[in-house]
Amino acid sequence: MNMGASKTSEYTEKEIALANYAKALSHPARIAILNLLVKKQACICGDIVDELPLSQSTVSQHLIKLKEAGLIKGDIDGASVCYCIDEKEWKKAMSQMGELFQTLLTNKSKCC
Amino acid sequence: MNMGASKTSEYTEKEIALANYAKALSHPARIAILNLLVKKQACICGDIVDELPLSQSTVSQHLIKLKEAGLIKGDIDGASVCYCIDEKEWKKAMSQMGELFQTLLTNKSKCC
DNA sequence: AATATTCATCGTAATTTTACGATGAATATG
DNA sequence: CATATTCATCGTAAAATTACGATGAATATT
Secondary structure: OOOOOOOHHHOOHHHHHHHHHHHHOOOHHHHHHHHHHHHOOOOOHHHHHHHOOOOHHHHHHHHHHHHHOOOEEEEEEOOEEEEEEOHHHHHHHHHHHHHHHHHHHHOOOOOO | OOOOOOOHHHOOHHHHHHHHHHHHOOOHHHHHHHHHHHHOOOOOHHHHHHHOOOOHHHHHHHHHHHHHOOOEEEEEEOOEEEEEEOHHHHHHHHHHHHHHHHHHHHOOOOOO
16 A cells, blocks of 8 residues: 655755755764764774664674765775775765755744 | 563663654654654644654644644644644753764774 | 675565544633 | 743654564575
């Protein structure tokens, strides 16, 4: 009965893109992971696992989500791995978020 | 077996707050609703329903989520209703998002 | 070659999210 | 008072998310 299916096609590209960035940031573990990536200057999944109350496989899944959203880059190279902020994509997300915030702040409704 | 339960207590207040704001913005319908609120200068649920491929009850649920996140205010007054941006809370969300983006952009990892 | 390290993937399960129609409550209109 | 309008809520169902342990693949170390 097509329930729970969001009718993606009816929204603008911009709305979908923005929602996707927000979705990537919508779990505290992923916010924590991003902060750890810069604080520890270490990009190893195992290091992140040590700092979070989550299993390795769960952290791996969160990392993959951040990667799929384009917010981080990650290249596995045998036993050594590197996950870090994708600066270009990160700036894009930042500008799109900023745009929404600005628009909604400057064009306020008059009714309340 | 406590599966699917996120161990909220292990994250900082800031991480949880930020994730909650992001969660509120993580669906294109809710982004679209926010844009409609300013574009149409109308705060009526019914007006929003007309513009989206969603039923009235579903739009109502999205509005409630935005309200619970604090991003919009809404007061029902009989048949007339008013939903609009909560400026104060909106600024708070904006500053917290901005902080994350800035931090991660300025303190980049060295490894890649 | 055997072992250790590191991360992804698979299978599984619980919870949350998304969505709809039907109904209800509250106010306004005739 | 009867009817219309407007939004929330309830019940239900499907899909997505979150999480874990176990296993696998790939490289490094001994």
